[in-house]
Amino acid sequence: MSSADLPGRPLGGVRGPCAGFEGLRVLDFTKLLPGPYATQMLADLGCRVSKIELPHFPDEAREMPPKIAGEGAVFRMVNQGKEMLSVDFRKPEGLARVRARAAQADVLVEGFRPGLMERCGLGAEELMRANPRLIYCSLTGYPEDGPWRRKAGHDLNFLAVSGFLGLEADAPRVPPTQIADLTGSLAAVAAVLAALVERGATGRGKRVAVSMVETVHSLLAVPLAEALAEGKDPSGPRWWNGAHPFYRLYATADGRQLAVAALEKPFALSLLDALGLESLRGLVDDPLAHGERLSAELARVLSGACAAQWEERLKGKDVCVTKVLGLGEARAFMDELRTPSAEPAARRQS
Known part of the structure; x- marks a missing residue:
């Protein structure tokens, strides 16, 4: 081999x-x-x-x-x-x-x-x-x-x-x-x-x-930078420790999990729109301050369908959401990712 x-x-x-x-x-x-x-x-x-x-x-x-x-x-x-x-x-x-x-x-x-x-x-x-x-x-x-x-x-x-x-x-x-x-x-x-x-x-x-x-x-560049800026070890809600409603894992109806990483405002707004949560758009400017409400609503909606259904519904949308894959699934997905795309080469290189 x-x-x-x-x-x-x-x-x-x-x-x-x-x-x-x-x-x-x-x-x-x-x-x-x-x-x-x-x-x-x-x-x-x-x-x-x-x-x-x-x-x-x-x-x-x-x-x-x-x-x-x-x-x-x-x-x-x-x-x-x-x-x-x-x-x-x-x-x-x-x-x-x-x-x-x-x-x-x-x-x-x-x-x-x-x-x-x-x-x-x-x-x-x-x-x-x-x-x-x-x-x-x-x-x-x-x-x-x-x-x-x-x-x-x-x-x-x-x-x-x-x-x-x-x-x-x-x-x-x-x-x-x-x-x-x-x-x-x-x-x-x-x-x-x-x-x-x-x-x-x-x-x-x-x-x-x-x-x-x-x-x-x-590797701890982000928390070390925050410690340097604040003069103490970072504690409490941070975007990188699961407290951010748009940067965490959510359970689906079939017991699978989705990784949501819609950190930037355009991604977060697109995700809320795709999930029928347009009424929460006003909270996106300060998601940590509204973390409890946003997380609860995202969890409620995402738990209403299976992971495969969410993959299909969110396909083609810029929302930074992916299914958490098992090892065997990931191996197959890696092979899929390596399959040459029909997209023009000039665009792929840009």
């Missing part, structure tokens, strides 16, 4: 391969999800990725259930098209073999706790001395120079201490996917690509470090 045949492609929304990447050699020392996702993106762009694992301590994702043909399904999702190398680099012959690879590599990505690669004789300083063009990327949980540099952690821990979970209007909940892990992956790829561009100008490699907790904290 090729990477392109798997669901959830293209990873990161970037479709490859791209010219110029086919000659780039990447050494992948990562495990589980964040690092392999990043190096899978590089592989999909066209890089030649070699995944290096210790014989007696391979990637744990290989054995994580559920499995496909005896292989962990998550491992398969993020390790396609990579050369698999089992090398005990803790021993002199294995270390020499890996160093020889690093001397010819363009990029190295590792996801160990700070200090481990140095203790193995594969630290950035040593490898970049032998190969000055090497881009050495470390993907860590916490900043590699800080007091938590060696603290164990996973996605949920990073979300907890970054402030992400604490912004929930009600009790914090475990998200349905690994947000910190995967934003860290995307940031690592961005850092590697930026370093490659810089190398093109300077001829020299670069040491780059990405911490997942800092990356996910940076």
Whole structure:
């Protein structure tokens, strides 16, 4: 199975391969999800990725259930098209073999706790001395120079201490996917690509470090901006925490949910008109102040029909309303979205 045949492609929304990447050699020392996702993106762009694992301590994702043909399904999702190398680099012959690879590599990505690669004789300083063009990327949980540099952690821990979970209007909940892990992956790829561009100008490699907790904290641009403006943590009704009547989920008659995101006034007015709530148009100028009434009326009307009926009634209307899809439905919908449109190409590009 090729990477392109798997669901959830293209990873990161970037479709490859791209010219110029086919000659780039990447050494992948990562495990589980964040690092392999990043190096899978590089592989999909066209890089030649070699995944290096210790014989007696391979990637744990290989054995994580559920499995496909005896292989962990998550491992398969993020390790396609990579050369698999089992090398005990803790021993002199294995270390020499890996160093020889690093001397010819363009990029190295590792996801160990700070200090481990140095203790193995594969630290950035040593490898970049032998190969000055090497881009050495470390993907860590916490900043590699800080007091938590060696603290164990996973996605949920990073979300907890970054402030992400604490912004929930009600009790914090475990998200349905690994947000910190995967934003860290995307940031690592961005850092590697930026370093490659810089190398093109300077001829020299670069040491780059990405911490997942800092990356996910940076996603909080809106609440951080509000805290900066108000001089305190944002609290109470906000448009982004479910208090806004035109930016929340509503139940339908069949127990499904609709995502309403009609934030701008024209969308909100169009939605009220489409739902027969024209009498509420005067409340749109300050929807948070009238949030209780607007939410109650929207909930009442939207609960009166099934989700599919609302899809049909609102089809072609600029109201920013979509049905909440299950995973299987979403996979089918992604395929539908990728079907070429009959719309003129010039208009699609504008």
